[in-house]
Amino acid sequence: MKxxxxxxxxxxxxxxDMPLLWVLRDELGITGVKYGCGIAQCGACTVHVDGVAVRSCQLAAGDVDGDITTIAGLGSPDALHAVQAAWVEHQVAQCGYCQSGQIMQAASFLDLNTAPTDxxxxxxxxxxxxRCGTYPRIRAAVKTAAAKLQGA
Amino acid sequence: MGRLKTIARRSFLIGSAAIVGGVAFGAYLVKRDPENPLSLDAAAGDAVFNPWVKINADGITLIAPHADLGQGAASMQAMLIAEELDVELDQIITSYGRPAATYYNTALAAEAVPFRSNDEGFAAETMRSTMGAVMKVLGAQVTGGSTSVPDSFDKLREAGAVARETLKAAAAAETGLDVSQLKTERAAVVLPDGTRMNYTELAARAAQMDPVTEVNLRDPAQWRLIGKPLQRIDILAKSTGTQTYSIDLKVEGMVHASVRMNPRKGAPMLGFDASAAEGMRGVSQIIGLPYGVAVVADNTWRAFRALEEIEIDWDVAPYPAEQDQHWAEVAASFVPERLDKEWRNDGDVDAALDGAEVFEAEYRAPYVAHQPLEPLSAIVKVSDGRVDIWASHQLPRFVQQRVAAKLDMETDQIHLHNQHAGGSFGHRLEFDNIDVTVDVARELPDTPVKLTFRREEDFAQDYNRQIGMARGRGTHANGQVTTLDLDIATVSASRSQSGRLGAPVPGPDTQIAAGAWNMRYAVPNLRVRAYAVPELAPTSSWRSVGASTAGFFAESFLDELIHAAGADPMSERLRLVNDPDARAVLEAVAEMSNWGSPLGPRKGRGVALVTSFGVPVAEVVEVTDTDDGIKIDRVWLAAEVGRVVDPVNFENVVAGGVIWGLGHAMNSEITYSDGRAEQDNYHLAEGMRLHQCPVIEVRALENNPNIRGIGEPPVPPAAPALANAIFAATGIRLREMPFFKTVSFV
Amino acid sequence: MKQLAALMVVLAPLSAQADGLAAWDRIYAVASHPRCTNCHVGDSGRPAWDGLGYGAARPHGMNIVAGESRIGAETIPCRVCHIGAAGPNAVPHAAPQIDEAWRLPPVELAWRGKSSGDVCGQLRNPDANDGFDLAGLVEHVQQSAFVRYGFNPGAGRVPAPGSVDDLARDLQLWAAAGSPCVGD
Known part of the structure; x- marks a missing residue:
């Protein structure tokens, strides 16, 4: 399939029925997409399909019906997406393993809702x-990113 | 500064002469120092300045031996070296180096000694240095016990200073100038006329010189990096999905694998029927192992799926099958023959309780899983005379020794390429992922095997936090707590863990009553006794180890006694506290939280003070009893840490510790049924989620001369402070974790 | 015999009404079942996690609120986890998926916590049931992927009592009896 x-x-x-997660990681070598739980509990595998967040562990390859964006397609170290820039500015990550998913979730959210409340x-x-407990900084980074995207 | 000079004088050259193109430095207290591990890899023209700094024409590499589990250890270690070496963090790369005895951890040994960390007496100091020598002999390169900062603080700055001075000496020899005329900045020696000689150019010359070992460390007032808000060196990678973890690695020719081990942990497999899995797409091998079945495939998911199709006959658990039996064993352990140690006995507790009106309470703390978000994995390639292992581990030397013993090889034939970890919390002190992957890889010589645990397998095979109970008896008089008698019975995670390492810890387990017996209070009659419950399900170190349970018991029971006495939880603690550092952190949180100011309806504040890993930490938690459940509104924390090396990361890790402590106290436990853990994924052991996260305010106090690590100490006070706050808001006293068995949370 | 026949004529509506009410009771057993009430919630927009096959009944975890959009568009769309394609739903606790866009029903179809009489009143009133007349309701029940899922949720989740056919038949019975409600 394509x-x-x-x-x-x-x-x-x-x-x-192979989950998109494993197509991306093991077939295409796109490892910014993380395996955490396999049952939509952790969000580490979040990607976008046509711009909307999806847990790639839940989406069977045969059911993919749009263009996929992973953390690698969102931005790069040389060209950060506004959400990534906010994550750097607030130094959110500890172990960093969940952060690809957090960032993809936040980017999709801010695309749908440009002026979110707390x-x-x-x-x-x-x-x-x-698991490291970076929640206070995630909150702060989402707010910063929202402000930046609104100003953009 | 005097103390630092002394250390510098004691440092001396280590095993450098034989190195081709390299020199080495270090600060050691024992004369025969381990070899410089960098020399083993050094090529001609590399200046291997010491076990921590390597410079050649290509660049500057700083070796950060403490695994970065997410706590920012790599950044912190680089910062310490760079401070004295005069390089910027963007001019260097960091590497874990190869596992080596040289990187042994002196600070952890200090914590293992049974003296209160604020006890500077002769006996305590002697014991700590003895343990230091023991660690050195064992070659224990350990990341754990919140020791990365204290272990590194002097050693790494000194490494940077020695390298800097030697590079200056090389520049002096080259130019004929006097060393005193030379300055250093941004990885270069700067001549009086402004000419810059880059370190990388000077490396070859420096390598031929005797290193300068008489160095003074800089006055803290001159620091450019330490204590300053800097960008973590891994933050860009971790914000762009480009950080590679061991689960992400790809090695040429690699195959994928996964395993199902007996969920009755430690018991063997009796037999299996894989006929349904044979011939499944991508499956190349099904391997029966003494303890389970592994599937080798061309894709991780295909291995997972094939495993589900295999029928396996498991042997019974080597521990009681049902949770009730575990609790019964704990409850039966408050008997003289199971007394591990009476840690503290102030005043006359028996006399004080005799005939008095005694307040009694019993507490419970369950097994809890570690479950960092990156599942366990490893890549192993077994070749003729050489084994390569790619994984993240907190005990790299033990990995080598263990695999060498298993394969009947020499330790130096085992090459561990340590990796950044997607969290650990103590999980990566264990060896299941290494053992299993080696067992599979030896069946496929010369083929790298990447074995990934399913999350469900990771839960089933976790070595959980110790289960335990406590029984308290106390008295009060005239509004004051007069007697506190606390018996704590837990299984010994230290013995369980060290037994598996083949290096059983002698003497009493320091962790059973850690955080309780060393409470910095002058209760007139105060006794703390630790009882060791015989091994049940295997357990291991869980972020903050013993203090995560004992701290909950001690600070909950004290709070109950204070309420029984009719006193204010903060004022009575301040009246009882008998140590200036502990008093300072309590006073700090009282001020930060505006303790005593009126609260709205259905709100409450709770406080707790627990000292672990030498760090007194006070926390105040404020909650609201909403219609949707308990909401944790705010947390204030103060900790005495000696010195904050990396303030940006400090605040993050401390808040994370609070969240870890609160989240698991709220909703996480492991229970056994039919010999298996009943919780197999996060839906049954959730931890805290973002919407439950309070606003957390952190203050570091820097009064004590001893620098301390902060990964673990914020955890123990969180659970009792939460329980005490919920009591204040609702009148419901929570004596058993997880609290969601009694109250609900938003 | 004549007398008896006359009596039967008189009793017929009564008997039909009794049958209708009995059918309604069965319908309500479905409508008030967690498989329905988890999502047939009011303007809180907060779905529930009752009847998962383990643990206590609780609100949907992860602080999920579907919002005014009823599909989570304001915050996190249902479809982030609940994929809109038929799935085996064989894994406990993985997000159930059906061949439909996962969403909350319209707010006027809130049944959670409501009495038999209240739900009954809502269902027979097209203004309060998303515009369905009774025939439309039967057709909806027969075709809806949501309803099918409710009777076969998989992986230990507690299924609604009966089957799609039972429910459709009961709706027809109830409709034929004049869609009586308790307390009419």
């Missing part, structure tokens, strides 16, 4: 688990 990932087209030969930030971001 998958469009981060602007590149890939032909992959996988079972229809309560809405808490609603949008509570599906992403962070």
């Amino acid at each position: 998958l469009n990932v981060d602007g590149k087209s890939h032909e992959v030969d996988v079972e229809d 309560d809405q930030i808490d609603e949008a971001m509570s599906g992403n688990l962070c």
